[in-house]
Amino acid sequence: MPLDRKDLLDLDDFSSDEIMLLLETTSAMAEILSRPIRRVPTLRGKTIVNMFYEASTRTRSSFELAAKNLSADLVNVSASQSSVDKGESLIDTMRTLQALGADMIVMRHWEAGAPYLAASWLDAAIINAGDGWHAHPSQALLDLFTVQERIGTIAGLKIVIAGDILHSRVARSNLWGFGKLGAQVVLCGPPTLLPRGLAEIAETESRITISYDLDEAIVDADVVMMLRLQRERMASGLLPSTREYCARFGLSRERMRRARPHALIMHPGPMNQGVEITPELAYSEQAVIEEQVTNGVAVRMAIFYLLASTPERLA
Amino acid sequence: MAAGKVLLQAEDIRRALLRIAHEIVEHNRGGKDIVLVGIQARGAPLAWRLAKSIEALEGVSVPVGRLDITLYRDDLEREHFRPNIRETQIPVDLSEKHVVLVDDVLYTGRTIRAAMDAVMDFGRPRTIQLAVLIDRGHRELPIRADYVGKNIPTSRLEEIELHLLETDGTDETILLPPQEDA
Structure with missing residues (x-):
């Protein structure tokens, strides 16, 4: 069964089968983390952007390691060092990242709902890494x-x-x-x-x-x-x-x-x-x-992998 | 589903595997340093059967692993891709070992290419060898099997279905005629 979704925004509309698929895939990813070489070529040529509007150590580095373990290219952007400081709007920033070739954007924002707005404007997959008090x-x-x-x-x-x-x-x-x-x-x-x-x-x-x-x-x-x-x-x-x-x-x-x-x-x-x-x-x-914390890397590998192989993206 | 022609019956499969076990032992001069790695799904039970035969022949117990190659495939972007990942379990360090990959059907060779990449991530084996129950031709990569149960020339439109006791409740190999909507 593939995960038939463009984005991961929250678990509220997930079925228990979809959650189980994510957990089973995580288990396979955890096995990779136990190997001498913790890297598989699955997402070679894919670009993932970490767009963080809010401070984070573990979540950001966890997504970063997950992307690297799957051989994707990763770009880290933090809002404080970007054009956001110059007043660029959320949508413009996100569209710019997509135009630069981002296939998936991991997004953390202090406002609840910001990733939903981004998801509705972009073709790239949006992964909610925490929005306000809303979801993670x-x-x-x-x-x-x-x-x-x-x-x-x-x-x-x-x-x-x-x-x-x-x-x-x-x-x-x-x-x-x-x-x-x-x-x-x-x-x-x-x-x-x-x-x-x-x-x-x-x-x-x-x-x-x-x-x-x-x-x-x-x-x-x-x-x-x-x-x-x-x-x-x-x-x-x-x-x-x-x-x-x-x-x-x-x-x-x-x-x-x-x-x-x-x-x-x-x-x-x-x-x-x-x-x-x-x-x-x-x-x-x-x-x-x-x-x-350790399992976080495996979970994020599973998220990247399943979103990259949804039917919509494969069509 | 259209009824197919039975190519190998349980006895044929048993004999073919026994011969392959003999060949593996002969080629590697005994069972020492051999590791059998079955490619998921149907290579895994075949690897176990070969290990049992080798143990009976040589009195040595051969480590058996199973390998899922989904994450190494080159067709993530193709329509028929299914993302479910099965278990990978390699019980020993593969460095300096003779690794025998075991699969049910050898076809384009792409699965084997992926499996070799995966094996290399577990160490640097002395050799990698390939055992398959059926070679149906139509290679797309420069890959050949060291041990073959049966060569079966096919058309690309036909499908081969292997049933095994462990996964399907019966041992047989069936050739399915060309599918209308294939």
Whole structure:
């Protein structure tokens, strides 16, 4: 089965079969990463552009390594060193990249929806590497893959996503991904960081639960995913103090004991150690945070490969 | 699907593979340093069968791997391309080994070209050899097989279908007549 899509914008309209195809392909890509020579010639002659309007270390370098492992040519553009500084519009910048020969454009933008706008204007494949608070599908796919690899299944698991849900595109894409594969997702955080809209969805959707109490939410969890407190996006008044947040919503050894014995600890990074997670837990045996990063390369290879071989592009 | 003509029956396949196992051992003076690598999908079970025969003949156990060559193909841009990737598993370092690629049907040679590129990424073998159950001709690249079960001249319009116990529940080779819409 090919993936019949031009772009990867979010997982909201993906079928569980499409997500499974991505995870199976990721598994094949992970095997390549274990070889003495971690490079295959698949995308020779293809050009991929990383267009980042927002800072990023792991996502940008992960996409870059993925492109190189598939032998594609890669160009990195960051908005701060480009014509964006001279006032060029989003569409003009993207059209320029396409005119330079980009077959695929990996795009991160601070505005939700920016990749959708680009996708509607361009023939090149647009891969959303994070748009505002909205979506981060490649992160959700690597989280799904990591859980599937470690536990063997996703259906029926209890996944707790805790912390700053309001500002988290990772939480939103994961909600779609884990939900479609049959997991129970608990979103947990202080009321000021849990958007009202999600609480409304939870009322009608049995797979989603909202909780304002981490001690209660974490009971019998198979996976505990902690989110970064995004202080750079935060308006004042959302939290009384970081210290209180840490006491009520930080992940500690004690709190983790309430989860299942071998439950996984995940974090999309970058971590605020001592805020949402203690350093002791971040480097514990239950933590799969570095595996998430490694798997990210394989997931992005799968995305590039499947988007390059869609029927539309082959026609 | 139109009924085809049976070219090889289970017994024919068994005999052909046994002969190939003998030839591999003879050519390499025993089973030492041989690694059998089956090309996915139907080369993989054939490689296992050859390994069993070699073990019975020589008393040595030969490592068996399987290789998916999808990512090395040169037809990513062609319409009939299907992107599903099967498992690749190479159990040993291939450096200084005699690698015998095993496939069901040798046709254009493009699969074998891709497989050789893939094998080279796992090390530098002393030799790469090729064993196929059927050689149907029509090469597009300068590639030949070292061990052939049966040469079967075909038309490009015909199709050869190999069924194996492991993948299809029965052992036989069928020649399908030219397809109207091919």
